[in-house]
Amino acid sequence: MNIDKINKKLQKQFGSAVKAELSDNIITVKGKLSKWSDVVAACQTAATKYSEIHVVNDIICEEVQNKPMRVPKLKDNALDGRKVDVLIIGGGISGVSIARELSKWKLSILLVEKEADLALQASGRNDGEVHPGVDLSKGSKKHYYIRKGNEMYGQICKELDVPFERVGQYVCFDKAWMKGIIYLYALWRKKHDGISDTEIISGEELKRREPNLREDFKFAISNPSTGCVCPYGLTIAYAENAAMNGAEIFLNTAVTDMQVEGGEIKSVETNRGTVYPAIVINAAGVFSEDIAAMAQDRFFSIHPRRGTNSILDKKAGAFMHSVASTVSLNFGKSHTKGGGTIHTVHHNLLLGPDAVETYEKENTETRKESIKTVFDKQKKTMPSVSERDIITYFTGVRAPTFEEDFIIEKGRKTKNIIHCAGIQSPGLTTAPAVALDIEKMAVEELKKIRAVEKNPDYSPIRKGVPVLNEMSDEERNELIKQNPDYGVIVCRCEEISKGEILDALRSPICVPTVDGIKKRIRPGMGRCQGGFCSPLVTQIIAEFLGVPLSEVKKSSETSVITYGKTK
Amino acid sequence: MKSYDVVVIGGGPAGLAAAISAKQNGASVLLVEREARLGGILKQCIHDGFGLVRFKEKLSGPEYAERFTELFEEEKIDSLTLTFVTRIEKEKDGFRVVLVNRNGVEAVFTKALVLATGCRERTAKQVMIHGTRPSGVFTAGTAQHFTNLLGVMPAKKCVILGSGDIGLIMARRLTLEGAEVLGVYEAKSTPSGLTRNIHQCLNDYNIPLHLSHTVTRVFGEDRLTAVEISRVDERMTPIEGTETIIECDALILSVGLIPENELAEALSVKLDPRTKGPAVNGQLMTSIDGIFSCGNALHVNDLVDYVSESGEIAGKNAALYCKAQRKEIDISISDKLLYAVPQKLDLNKDNSKTTLYFRSRDVLNGCTFTIKKDGEPVFSKKYAFLRPPEMENLLIDFSSMSLNENSKIELDIEVKNNA
Numbered sequence A: 001m002n003i004d005k006i007n008k009k010l011q012k013q014f015g016s017a018v019k020a021e022l023s024d025n026i027i028t029v030k031g032k033l034s035k036w037s038d039v040v041a042a043c044q045t046a047a048t049k050y051s052e053i054h055v056v057n058d059i060i061c062e063e064v065q066n067k068p069m070r071v072p073k074l075k076d077n078a079l080d081g082r083k084v085d086v087l088i089i090g091g092g093i094s095g096v097s098i099a100r101e102l103s104k105w106k107l108s109i110l111l112v113e114k115e116a117d118l119a120l121q122a123s124g125r126n127d128g129e130v131h132p133g134v135d136l137s138k139g140s141k142k143h144y145y146i147r148k149g150n151e152m153y154g155q156i157c158k159e160l161d162v163p164f165e166r167v168g169q170y171v172c173f174d175k176a177w178m179k180g181i182i183y184l185y186a187l188w189r190k191k192h193d194g195i196s197d198t199e200i201i202s203g204e205e206l207k208r209r210e211p212n213l214r215e216d217f218k219f220a221i222s223n224p225s226t227g228c229v230c231p232y233g234l235t236i237a238y239a240e241n242a243a244m245n246g247a248e249i250f251l252n253t254a255v256t257d258m259q260v261e262g263g264e265i266k267s268v269e270t271n272r273g274t275v276y277p278a279i280v281i282n283a284a285g286v287f288s289e290d291i292a293a294m295a296q297d298r299f300f301s302i303h304p305r306r307g308t309n310s311i312l313d314k315k316a317g318a319f320m321h322s323v324a325s326t327v328s329l330n331f332g333k334s335h336t337k338g339g340g341t342i343h344t345v346h347h348n349l350l351l352g353p354d355a356v357e358t359y360e361k362e363n364t365e366t367r368k369e370s371i372k373t374v375f376d377k378q379k380k381t382m383p384s385v386s387e388r389d390i391i392t393y394f395t396g397v398r399a400p401t402f403e404e405d406f407i408i409e410k411g412r413k414t415k416n417i418i419h420c421a422g423i424q425s426p427g428l429t430t431a432p433a434v435a436l437d438i439e440k441m442a443v444e445e446l447k448k449i450r451a452v453e454k455n456p457d458y459s460p461i462r463k464g465v466p467v468l469n470e471m472s473d474e475e476r477n478e479l480i481k482q483n484p485d486y487g488v489i490v491c492r493c494e495e496i497s498k499g500e501i502l503d504a505l506r507s508p509i510c511v512p513t514v515d516g517i518k519k520r521i522r523p524g525m526g527r528c529q530g531g532f533c534s535p536l537v538t539q540i541i542a543e544f545l546g547v548p549l550s551e552v553k554k555s556s557e558t559s560v561i562t563y564g565k566t567k
Numbered sequence B: 001m002k003s004y005d006v007v008v009i010g011g012g013p014a015g016l017a018a019a020i021s022a023k024q025n026g027a028s029v030l031l032v033e034r035e036a037r038l039g040g041i042l043k044q045c046i047h048d049g050f051g052l053v054r055f056k057e058k059l060s061g062p063e064y065a066e067r068f069t070e071l072f073e074e075e076k077i078d079s080l081t082l083t084f085v086t087r088i089e090k091e092k093d094g095f096r097v098v099l100v101n102r103n104g105v106e107a108v109f110t111k112a113l114v115l116a117t118g119c120r121e122r123t124a125k126q127v128m129i130h131g132t133r134p135s136g137v138f139t140a141g142t143a144q145h146f147t148n149l150l151g152v153m154p155a156k157k158c159v160i161l162g163s164g165d166i167g168l169i170m171a172r173r174l175t176l177e178g179a180e181v182l183g184v185y186e187a188k189s190t191p192s193g194l195t196r197n198i199h200q201c202l203n204d205y206n207i208p209l210h211l212s213h214t215v216t217r218v219f220g221e222d223r224l225t226a227v228e229i230s231r232v233d234e235r236m237t238p239i240e241g242t243e244t245i246i247e248c249d250a251l252i253l254s255v256g257l258i259p260e261n262e263l264a265e266a267l268s269v270k271l272d273p274r275t276k277g278p279a280v281n282g283q284l285m286t287s288i289d290g291i292f293s294c295g296n297a298l299h300v301n302d303l304v305d306y307v308s309e310s311g312e313i314a315g316k317n318a319a320l321y322c323k324a325q326r327k328e329i330d331i332s333i334s335d336k337l338l339y340a341v342p343q344k345l346d347l348n349k350d351n352s353k354t355t356l357y358f359r360s361r362d363v364l365n366g367c368t369f370t371i372k373k374d375g376e377p378v379f380s381k382k383y384a385f386l387r388p389p390e391m392e393n394l395l396i397d398f399s400s401m402s403l404n405e406n407s408k409i410e411l412d413i414e415v416k417n418n419a
Helices: A003-014 A036-046 A093-102 A141-160 A176-193 A203-209 A231-244 A285-294 A368-378 A427-449 A473-482 A498-505 A514-521 A534-545 B013-024 B040-044 B061-074 B140-149 B165-176 B195-205 B262-266 B304-319
Strands: A018-023 A026-033 A054-061 A082-089 A109-112 A169-173 A199-202 A219-223 A227-229 A248-250 A255-261 A264-270 A273-282 A305-312 A323-326 A340-343 A349-352 A390-398 A407-410 A417-421 A489-491 B002-009 B029-032 B078-080 B084-091 B094-101 B104-115 B119-121 B137-139 B157-161 B180-186 B209-211 B213-219 B226-231 B244-247 B250-253 B257-259 B291-293 B328-333 B337-341 B344-346 B354-360 B364-373 B376-386 B392-396 B409-415
Touching (some): A003 A018, A003 A026, A093 A109, A093 A417, A109 A273, A141 A231, A231 A514, A273 A285, A473 B104, A489 A534, A534 B140, B013 B029, B013 B040, B013 B061, B040 B061, B061 B304, B084 B262, B119 B140, B157 B165, B180 B213, B291 B304, B328 B337, B364 B392
Parallel strands (some): A082 A109, A109 A248, B002 B029, B104 B291, B137 B250, B180 B209
Antiparallel strands (some): A169 A219, A199 A219, A255 A264, A340 A349, B094 B104, B364 B409
């Protein structure tokens, strides 16, 4: 990396407003710019894709109003003075999968999550695609982990009782003349990525498999190993398994500061007291740079990128049964896999996401432009999709570095931290494999200070709440005989019973909120969006907890639903 | 497997009326209701105004329901409450209805089915409201459930989007409970609810109604803190630059009702895209032999009296149902009408007392509704005005029109001086 070359380029684009410096294998970009898009452009200019020399953004941006991280209202001493072997920061897919793998060992593990539930940020706000890994460059961490992760999915989802399906992916082309080039490209890809089942299928074959895609597709790349999973369902399942094996999960718990001495984290401040960890694992998503800074180990920067997905009615789910997209001739330019049309594991259709740079790490507001962008694009794959079939939409914020690669390594300056940062697509796919590596790193570090033994009680098996509407009549009947509450349907759209709701309330990580129950077993996820069932779910939670209705919240402590008795 | 002549699905006003009328016409009847009590949504409608057409009395929702539940009990009709229909399978000469309740999974056989499954409310996302996802955004029916059935307040200071009847009723209800209702916003240029509700629920309480305005965005990370209101053009598209922010802690949505026909669709019943309910003939039988539809599942009604009436028609015809060749012709409508029910006539049936329901597409003053046979008027009725929120119903003798398979029936509205 030639710093002079970078500075020449920056000079050309931004004059003397910004400047890059190289020291300690970090490129720091400094200066002042008025627009965030320029800040991103400047840092991208300074960055080399997949490089391990990272860009740190120190540009002052006039447009940016840096809101402090949202910290839960809760303040207590529940964790004050706690000594733990491992403190994991972040209850997304990365943090919980690491917690679960580490729970194989006899360790005290504490995972803290600032939100009221797990998977409330990027891990719960993505499209759930388990990528085949056919579009990444060798040498990148993404490439290193993707096939390993993809191949682990069947086993992991079986162990954790999470629905997963290898639905297959079709990348569709409408120009017959491209077939030769794409055939060669696919051949090269197979070799490059170590995939055996990628193939080119004809337009007729595509039509036979997915009759509702655009008529004039001439051929498609088929990747049968592509899968679909419920991303928050998997996150919760991982966390529950970790908890069953002894890990402690603390929700509504935010890391606010750290004391670092002699290149070592001594203690970590939270809104629930000071924790003394031997090792810290940084899985803080969009805040992973902030956590690295607290640990005096900031050697990368995150530039948040939001994306919006739309969920369509199950009736539209019947239109197609895989993952499909159309290739624009814009190879490598855009920072999203391009999004797609996806048949979800719950049989809805999901469209999206788009990709928009933003400095707002926690702004998950939806915007109508995003919906339009996504639909305009996906109609090119499947013309029959209609905005009228939308039942909901949501925005998530990705956490990429400027090198667009993952950071999975021990601290560079601070020794007792391990970073699992810069995680963006295909981070859901890679998570199971990454977790195994971080487990190794952490155990290796801990072994330097003490003996680490296997956890004799570890079980990789987690049983989810039974899903009655997917059972045969006989099985369902049998369960209802054992527990009549399974026969009381509360959510008509998704056919969820009172018994299932009570099971979710009794699960290893109880989140007794309307959204907590919704994420676990789906009441309110259907076409009426909780119109009929939300009062009933609220009531069941209140009865279970023995509290007045007004105490039951949507999600966070302050997301009040009702205010107490009428006159 | 138990066997019935008629199984009615849904124990609201349509289902109750259908079950009673089927029983009174000699059928063995089972009514299936997913809630613990019969009465449907009437249970939470504690305001009055129900039954003016039918009983010439102002009843509350529960009182109106009680008139039917009492009769239902007198008739000793079988019913299963807290029971959910998971699927229906077509069989030779009937249907196998699979039910789930506290006793387990059970199936019953029936010769005829009456679908009285009601409707659901359109949601915030279906009207493209953007922004955050705070608590405090309710559909009017959900807010009504919290207020009237659970006795808890869902709002302190709220904005209501949509001037549908439930929205208007909730504006008054929440005001009476001490909440501040800042205004009702309606994207259309005319109100969606009944005129009487505009007077009794808004005007009487000084609640402003803002036509041609909609909510475009919501704010608040936890509970709702504000909404963004925009003016809309004649195509109901928000006009940029007209946004204003209103601080409030609740947004109540009354933006339309959608007939619930998931069971019907699973049985391949053909739906009318205009009503979003099944296309039916004068006997309220759908495209599938032996399946009847009524109430708000058939089309969204503004008065419960008509819901009961259609239930009675469907129930009676389900009881009298026996498989026969149909000879159906379409009842088509001109662009002056929003929709009409029934959409078909079976010429093999007695159509001398056919109840015809229709709505005009726009507000029309001084107009004439006509039925044309092969382009020639065969029936007409003058109206001082027709408004889309107010459904009209007529008793028509189609049998006397000497119709045959080639006859073309069209409904039209002629406007003389639309001011």
